[in-house]
Amino acid sequence: MPMSCKKLRTAFLCAVVTLVLAACSSGKRSGINYQGQLGDPIMVIALLSEQQYEWAGTPYVLGGQSRRGVDCSGFVQTTFMHRFNVALPRMTKDQAKAGVYIEKEDIQTGDLVFFKTGAGPNGYHVGIYVKEDKFLHASTKGGVIYSSLQSPYWRKTYWQARRI
Numbered sequence: 001m002p003m004s005c006k007k008l009r010t011a012f013l014c015a016v017v018t019l020v021l022a023a024c025s026s027g028k029r030s031g032i033n034y035q036g037q038l039g040d041p042i043m044v045i046a047l048l049s050e051q052q053y054e055w056a057g058t059p060y061v062l063g064g065q066s067r068r069g070v071d072c073s074g075f076v077q078t079t080f081m082h083r084f085n086v087a088l089p090r091m092t093k094d095q096a097k098a099g100v101y102i103e104k105e106d107i108q109t110g111d112l113v114f115f116k117t118g119a120g121p122n123g124y125h126v127g128i129y130v131k132e133d134k135f136l137h138a139s140t141k142g143g144v145i146y147s148s149l150q151s152p153y154w155r156k157t158y159w160q161a162r163r164i
Contacts, residue, residue: 038084038164041109047083048128048136055144072126075138076112079128086164092124099164107161113149115157129161
């Protein structure tokens with residue numbers, strides 16, 4: 001005996017919801033290969049926005065690399081691996097040698113921006129350029145946040161940019 005339209009529609013909707021839920025829970029984003037997406041600014045912005053949302057409130061912890069606490073280079077390394085499947089060195093000074101040097105006026109979405117913030121081996125800071133002079137980073141004062149390259153502090157300490 002054929003199913004009524006109402007039952008058929010309900011079965012169809014249940015199947016669609018099941019497929020959508022299965023697709024959403026089929027795996028972590030970190031297992032997906034996004035290599036090549038760094039050339040697509042819209043995709044990079046979306047992925048960085050998602051990363052910031054997930055990591056918002058994470059405190060700054062020197063040497064940290066998890067949502068319990070993270071430092072700037074740990075955040076950048078984790079973001080590039082989980083969002084773009086790109087391996088970067090762990091330390092800021094080593095990340096500053098990765099990729100190719102970019103002039104400040106040529107910075108694009110997804111480029112790494114570096115700052116000299118003090119003396120010694122921990123006197124460097126790194127973030128990921130997003131757009132409109134904003135970059136995403138793990139801040140000592142605010143955790144994982146967006147900041148402006150035009151703020152007096154970041155303008156004064158700016159060092160270089162690198163394209164991966």
